[in-house]
Amino acid sequence: MKNRELLSLLCCFLLQGTLLSQIAPQKSTEKWPPELTEVWEPEPVVVSPGQSTTAPSDAIVLFDGTNTGEWIHKDGSPCKWTVQDGAMTVAAGTGSIFTKRTFGDCQLHIEWRTPAEVKGEGQGRGNSGIFLQNRYEVQVLDNYGNRTYSNGQAGSIYKQSMPLVNACRPPGEWQTYDIIFTAPRFNAGGMKTSSGQITVLQNGVLVQNHTRILGTTEYIGLPRNEAHEKAPLQLQDHGNPVSYRNIWIREL
Numbered sequence: 001m002k003n004r005e006l007l008s009l010l011c012c013f014l015l016q017g018t019l020l021s022q023i024a025p026q027k028s029t030e031k032w033p034p035e036l037t038e039v040w041e042p043e044p045v046v047v048s049p050g051q052s053t054t055a056p057s058d059a060i061v062l063f064d065g066t067n068t069g070e071w072i073h074k075d076g077s078p079c080k081w082t083v084q085d086g087a088m089t090v091a092a093g094t095g096s097i098f099t100k101r102t103f104g105d106c107q108l109h110i111e112w113r114t115p116a117e118v119k120g121e122g123q124g125r126g127n128s129g130i131f132l133q134n135r136y137e138v139q140v141l142d143n144y145g146n147r148t149y150s151n152g153q154a155g156s157i158y159k160q161s162m163p164l165v166n167a168c169r170p171p172g173e174w175q176t177y178d179i180i181f182t183a184p185r186f187n188a189g190g191m192k193t194s195s196g197q198i199t200v201l202q203n204g205v206l207v208q209n210h211t212r213i214l215g216t217t218e219y220i221g222l223p224r225n226e227a228h229e230k231a232p233l234q235l236q237d238h239g240n241p242v243s244y245r246n247i248w249i250r251e252l
């Protein structure tokens with residue numbers, strides 16, 4: 001096809017494309033050159049993937065196994081959780097921990113392990129949690145042969161959305177969450193204009209598929225939707241010595 005013909009076809013497409021696609025999209029596009037539907041700009045930025053589950057080149061590493069410098073307690077004091085053998089473990093009673101940084105839309109990778117020595121049952125066995133924006137909990141729990149309410153088990157958006165499957169590994173083994181989170185949006189008047197959305201893979205298995213977040217995680221009562229901006233990531237002290245390692249996040 002000559003350049004002039006291609007140009008005239010392109011003009012025709014630009015002028016009539018919408019109308020044509022509404023009338024008879026298949027018939028009208030059969031003779032198009034394939035280049036008409038190619039998009040070259042912008043070009044996706046090149047990112048070197050990490051080996052296995054190590055952080056990719058553009059991630060913020062929130063815990064690399066050596067120190068808890070990215071984390072503080074609610075009162076701003078340094079993180080008192082213990083660091084040993086490349087993992088940090090809840091020191092029961094010291095309280096939940098929060099990132100110094102705040103986040104909005106993100107991709108989060110985090111590895112967790114419930115105690116090998118099984119104690120307690122239901123919500124009392126290996127309970128912790130990952131709170132996106134300090135409000136929306138992806139439950140961490142030992143649910144390997146440990147029944148509890150379905151919307152409170154590991155992989156749930158706590159009290160809002162049960163996981164699609166139970167993909168738990170046995171207690172004492174490391175498990176992964178890969179989380180893709182879209183923060184809720186609020187207008188200037190403080191009204192929510194779009195809900196948060198979350199996708200979660202547990203150990204590589206899809207457990208939440210673009211799930212709508214109804215509002216804040218509440219132990220009692222219904223979710224709330226007060227306006228907020230970027231906020232810290234929180235890891236919960238629920239009194240059980242749950243461990244974490246290899247935590248990294250990519251802001252979207």
Ligand code: MG
Pocket residue numbers: 127128129137139140236238
């Ligand atoms: Mg929890």
